Amino acid sequence: MQLAKYVKFRTEKFGSVLFETRSEKVFTLNPTATAVVREIEAGGDEAAIMARLKDRFEDRDGAIEREVAALIADLRQRGLVED
Amino acid sequence: MSQLATDMTAGAEDLAAPLYIAWQITNECNFACLHCIEESGPGKAFADELDATKVFDVLGQLMDHEVPYLSFSGGEPMLHPRFFDMVEHVCTRGAQLKIETNGHYLSPENCARMKELGVKAVQVSLDGASGLTFNRMRVRGDFDRTADGLRNLHAAGVPIEINFSPASFNVNEIGAVVDLAHDLGAYSFYTGRTMYTGNAVKAWRHLELSDEQYDRFFDVLRAKAEEYRGRMRVHFHEAGLLEELRYRLRHPAALLIVLPNGLVKLINALPFVCGDFRLQSLDEIWANFRRAWRDPRVAQFVEDLAADPGKTRTLHQWVYL
Numbered sequence: 001m002q003l004a005k006y007v008k009f010r011t012e013k014f015g016s017v018l019f020e021t022r023s024e025k026v027f028t029l030n031p032t033a034t035a036v037v038r039e040i041e042a043g044g045d046e047a048a049i050m051a052r053l054k055d056r057f058e059d060r061d062g063a064i065e066r067e068v069a070a071l072i073a074d075l076r077q078r079g080l081v082e083d
Numbered sequence: 084m085s086q087l088a089t090d091m092t093a094g095a096e097d098l099a100a101p102l103y104i105a106w107q108i109t110n111e112c113n114f115a116c117l118h119c120i121e122e123s124g125p126g127k128a129f130a131d132e133l134d135a136t137k138v139f140d141v142l143g144q145l146m147d148h149e150v151p152y153l154s155f156s157g158g159e160p161m162l163h164p165r166f167f168d169m170v171e172h173v174c175t176r177g178a179q180l181k182i183e184t185n186g187h188y189l190s191p192e193n194c195a196r197m198k199e200l201g202v203k204a205v206q207v208s209l210d211g212a213s214g215l216t217f218n219r220m221r222v223r224g225d226f227d228r229t230a231d232g233l234r235n236l237h238a239a240g241v242p243i244e245i246n247f248s249p250a251s252f253n254v255n256e257i258g259a260v261v262d263l264a265h266d267l268g269a270y271s272f273y274t275g276r277t278m279y280t281g282n283a284v285k286a287w288r289h290l291e292l293s294d295e296q297y298d299r300f301f302d303v304l305r306a307k308a309e310e311y312r313g314r315m316r317v318h319f320h321e322a323g324l325l326e327e328l329r330y331r332l333r334h335p336a337a338l339l340i341v342l343p344n345g346l347v348k349l350i351n352a353l354p355f356v357c358g359d360f361r362l363q364s365l366d367e368i369w370a371n372f373r374r375a376w377r378d379p380r381v382a383q384f385v386e387d388l389a390a391d392p393g394k395t396r397t398l399h400q401w402v403y404l
Binding site for chain 1: 097099102103152178181204270
């Protein structure tokens with residue numbers, strides 16, 4: 001999984017922004033979502049990204065996994081990431 | 084929507100740097116279009132356009148601040164003597180770049196070079212579906228040469244965006260122009276209302292459309308957007324300038340308009356200058372840009388437009404904030 005071809009990512013004080021340059025749409029991300037996108041940038045498939053994030057955030061009750069899955073589904077549906 | 088991301092218009096206030104730089108790299112142009120808002124044309128380069136040292140200094144600042152998206156326009160940007168060096172600088176530093184050109188210099192070699200350098204898209208104005216209308220709007224232009232340029236872009240694999248400016252003599256071709264854009268390989272088609280400013284002020288009697296003509300124009304576009312759904316994005320800005328500016332007062336886009344001499348405009352449709360790359364750094368200009376949107380003179384100018392829409396004829400009488 002990776003950011004889509006026309007998507008740019010930049011860190012900001014509040015988290016980060018994703019800029020889809022074809023539609024010129026901007027998405028602001030909070031720090032948690034920023035961490036997810038950084039892992040997407042680091043590479044690997046969804047399972048590998050999920051494993052790293054669960055490890056990092058000590059996902060004891062599965063909440064992190066659900067949130068990350070929802071975010072990735074959202075990013076995919078908006079065409080911001082691709083496999 | 085997950086709880087992690089928020090969809091929003093680019094809010095300038097909280098960002099460390101602009102997200103988009105629209106840089107008019109020269110005012111020189113081989114065309115002299117009836118509606119050109121920049122009043123570009125042959126011999127119309129500014130006397131004080133940035134020299135190469137300053138151009139690459141500014142580009143370096145933009146890349147160091149991770150500005151993700153730039154466009155080069157003009158005038159005709161391909162007439163800039165360092166055009167391809169500038170393109171290479173931006174693309175190799177990882178930003179995405181759109182070129183806005185009249186299409187006359189889109190030779191197979193130039194298109195191949197753009198593809199090789201990784202240009203994100205090339206936007207070409209196609210103000211007619213035939214030489215009769217195109218050449219009337221785009222004075223000194225040649226429809227066939229522009230169409231050939233678009234074919235060269237498509238053959239090279241460079242993504243194409245088409246722009247269209249309506250006038251009384253080309254508005255009835257809108258459906259045909261959308262079809263032509265698709266046939267030429269465009270992925271995006273954009274249009275809106277032609278602005279009463281720049282060269283258009285003098286040519287307005289040839290350009291002006293009635294409300295009824297605009298209604299029919301947008302009806303055709305709605306149908307074409309549906310027809311090409313999934314194949315080519317047909318989008319258009321139906322709102323008038325006043326509505327757009329009132330929205331921007333509340334939500335300034337994270338966009339700097341850079342003129343060929345390094346002056347920075349608040350937005351193209353207002354006369355306000357909020358920076359000067361000859362004298363200021365990007366950080367200073369960005370801070371002033373954000374302050375300038377709150378300057379009462381900006382809101383006042385927008386409200387004055389409500390009373391006198393013809394005030395757009397004064398957009399080149401720059402006001403420094």
